[in-house]
Amino acid sequence: MTNWSDGYVSDISYTTGFYRETSPAWLSLATSLLGHRPPGRDGSFRWCELGCGQGFSALSFAAAHPTGEFYAFDFNPSHIENARLLASRAGIGNITFGETSFEELAEAPKGTYPQMDYIVLHGIWSWVSTTQRAHILRFIANHLAPGGIVYVSYNVLTGWASMVPMQRLMRAWCATQPGGTIEHAAGVLAFLKQVTATESLYFPANPSATARLDQIVSQDARYLAHEYLNETWDPIMFDAMARDMGESKCSYIGSATLTDNIDAVSVPAKVAAMAAGITDPRLRELVRDVGGARPFRRDLFRRGAETPPPGEQVNIVDQIVMTGLGRERDANIQIQTGIGHVTPKPEIYAPVLQRLLEGPLAFAELRRMPMLADKPLAEALQVLAFLAAGGMAHPTANLRMTRDGAAPSAALNRQIGVLNAQGSNLPYLVSPRLGTAITVDPVDTMVLQEFVNGPVNDLAPVATKMIATLALTGRAPVREGKPISEPVAAQAAMLETIEKFVAERVPLLQRLGILDT
Ligand SMILES: C[S@@+](CC[C@H](N)C(=O)[O-])C[C@H]1O[C@@H](n2cnc3c(N)ncnc32)[C@H](O)[C@@H]1O
Structure with a gap:
C-alpha cells in the first residue's frame, strides 16, 4: 500500500475484465426500457469511466464507436500504461486514458473535461473510502451533462453482511x-x-x-x-447510494441488470407483492434487496428524472434494433436472474430467434409479431430485456456501418489476437455493429486473423500454425478441457476447432461486422 492510494491496493495490478453493462449501447437500451430518453449516440457523444482498471471495456467501446469521445481514468500507473499501449498499438485515437485520481478529477474545475453523456464506475464504490466517494460525486456534479446517465455498481449488504x-x-x-x-x-x-x-x-x-x-x-x-485487501470494504444499502447521488442531482431510474427491473424474476413472489404496494422508491428498493438477498447492484442514475410523454417513450423503444448473437439454434438457453434461472418461453422466443436469423429486428416490428401483438407493451418490452440479458440478442449500435467505421474494431481485434498468441487469455472480440465486445474462445481470436483477408481453402496449414503459436508459450490444443500434446491428436483437435470456427463462427462474425462478408 502506498500513501497516494488512500488504502486502495496499488502494488498488484487488477485483472483485465470486460463489462457489457457499461457500454453506451447497453446503457442506452436500459435507459429506453426504463421509459427515459437515452443520450443520443448518432454523432459525437461522450462516455467516461472512473477507475477503469486495465481499460479494456473502455477501449472496446471506443474502437466500436469511432465518432464517440471516450475518457477513462485510473490512478494506478501500470493500468494506464497497459491501456495506452494497447490503444496505441491498435491505433484507437478517440480515447483519453488519464493517470488521474478521483481527487484530481474532483479538483478539475467545471469545463476541464467536456460534459459527459455517460459516466460509469464498475467495482469502485464499495471499495473506496467516503472521501473518495465525495471526490467522485464532485466530478459527476461538474461533468455530467443534463440527461446524462451514471452507471454505478456496488456490493450490497443484503448479500455480503x-x-x-x-x-x-x-x-x-x-x-x-x-x-x-x-x-x-x-x-x-x-x-x-x-x-x-x-x-x-x-x-x-x-x-x-x-x-x-x-x-x-x-x-x-x-x-x-x-x-x-483494500482498507475500505464497505458493502452498502441502496438508500445510501441514492442519497449520495442525489447530491450530484442524479435520480435513480432502474438497474442495468435488466432482469432486476422485473419483479417476477428478481424477487420471490410474496416480496414482489409487498414491493408493489410500496410507493416510496427507496423503501421499495430496500425491501426488494432484502427479499432477494441481493449481493450486487448495477444502478442507473440520470441527471434529470422527468420521463418523456408516453407517445415519445413508445417512439424511443420502437427504434431499438436487436441483432442475434448466434444462439438461434440453442435449445438450452437459460437466463440467470436474482432468484435463479429462467427458461425463455418457446412460444414467444422461438419465433423471435427464428426471425433474428434473417437479420436485425426493430422493436417496432417485434411487438407486432403474432405472439406479442395483443399483449400489453410492457410485456413486449420484457422480451427485449430477456433477449439482451440472456445473451440471445444485443442492441445494434450501427446499422449503416462502413468499412472505415469498422477499421478500429478490426485493428483492436488484431491486437487481441496478438496478445493471445503471446500467452494472454482475452476471450473477446469487438463488434462495430453492436458497439461492444462479444465473448469468444481466445483461440478463435487467433484463428480469426487467418480469415480476415478472405476464405481459406486448406485448413490444415492454419491448424499447424496455431499449434506452433501455442507451443511458443507452452500451450497446446485443448479437448474436453485437457491439453493434447501428442502431435497427430493435437493436429486433429486443432483442425476440428478451426472447422467449427468456419461453420459456426464465421457467419456470426460476418453478421456482427467482425469479419467482412
Ligand atoms: C476493482 S478495480 C475495477 C477496475 C475496472 N473498473 C474493472 O471493473 O475492471 C478498481 C479500480 O479503481 C482504481 N482506483 C481505486 N481508487 C482510485 C482513486 N482514488 N482514483 C483513481 N482510481 C482509483 C484502482 O486502481 C482499480 O483499477
Whole structure:
C-alpha cells in the first residue's frame, strides 16, 4: 500500500475484465426500457469511466464507436500504461486514458473535461473510502451533462453482511505480516483455512460466509487482492447510494441488470407483492434487496428524472434494433436472474430467434409479431430485456456501418489476437455493429486473423500454425478441457476447432461486422 492510494491496493495490478453493462449501447437500451430518453449516440457523444482498471471495456467501446469521445481514468500507473499501449498499438485515437485520481478529477474545475453523456464506475464504490466517494460525486456534479446517465455498481449488504467480519480478519492478518499485497494475497488463504477449521460458532450462525470463503480459494490472487485487501470494504444499502447521488442531482431510474427491473424474476413472489404496494422508491428498493438477498447492484442514475410523454417513450423503444448473437439454434438457453434461472418461453422466443436469423429486428416490428401483438407493451418490452440479458440478442449500435467505421474494431481485434498468441487469455472480440465486445474462445481470436483477408481453402496449414503459436508459450490444443500434446491428436483437435470456427463462427462474425462478408 502506498500513501497516494488512500488504502486502495496499488502494488498488484487488477485483472483485465470486460463489462457489457457499461457500454453506451447497453446503457442506452436500459435507459429506453426504463421509459427515459437515452443520450443520443448518432454523432459525437461522450462516455467516461472512473477507475477503469486495465481499460479494456473502455477501449472496446471506443474502437466500436469511432465518432464517440471516450475518457477513462485510473490512478494506478501500470493500468494506464497497459491501456495506452494497447490503444496505441491498435491505433484507437478517440480515447483519453488519464493517470488521474478521483481527487484530481474532483479538483478539475467545471469545463476541464467536456460534459459527459455517460459516466460509469464498475467495482469502485464499495471499495473506496467516503472521501473518495465525495471526490467522485464532485466530478459527476461538474461533468455530467443534463440527461446524462451514471452507471454505478456496488456490493450490497443484503448479500455480503456475513463477509464483513471476514474481510476485517483478512485485513488485520495482513497488517501483522511483512511483504506487500502479492505475498498477503497468497498467505491470507492459508490463514482463512485455519480460521474455518476452528469450528468457530460464526460459521453455523452465518452459513453464507462459508460458501463465500469456499469460492475465494479458487479466485485469481489479483482479484482477491482488489476485492478484499483494500482498507475500505464497505458493502452498502441502496438508500445510501441514492442519497449520495442525489447530491450530484442524479435520480435513480432502474438497474442495468435488466432482469432486476422485473419483479417476477428478481424477487420471490410474496416480496414482489409487498414491493408493489410500496410507493416510496427507496423503501421499495430496500425491501426488494432484502427479499432477494441481493449481493450486487448495477444502478442507473440520470441527471434529470422527468420521463418523456408516453407517445415519445413508445417512439424511443420502437427504434431499438436487436441483432442475434448466434444462439438461434440453442435449445438450452437459460437466463440467470436474482432468484435463479429462467427458461425463455418457446412460444414467444422461438419465433423471435427464428426471425433474428434473417437479420436485425426493430422493436417496432417485434411487438407486432403474432405472439406479442395483443399483449400489453410492457410485456413486449420484457422480451427485449430477456433477449439482451440472456445473451440471445444485443442492441445494434450501427446499422449503416462502413468499412472505415469498422477499421478500429478490426485493428483492436488484431491486437487481441496478438496478445493471445503471446500467452494472454482475452476471450473477446469487438463488434462495430453492436458497439461492444462479444465473448469468444481466445483461440478463435487467433484463428480469426487467418480469415480476415478472405476464405481459406486448406485448413490444415492454419491448424499447424496455431499449434506452433501455442507451443511458443507452452500451450497446446485443448479437448474436453485437457491439453493434447501428442502431435497427430493435437493436429486433429486443432483442425476440428478451426472447422467449427468456419461453420459456426464465421457467419456470426460476418453478421456482427467482425469479419467482412
Ligand atoms: C476493482 S478495480 C475495477 C477496475 C475496472 N473498473 C474493472 O471493473 O475492471 C478498481 C479500480 O479503481 C482504481 N482506483 C481505486 N481508487 C482510485 C482513486 N482514488 N482514483 C483513481 N482510481 C482509483 C484502482 O486502481 C482499480 O483499477
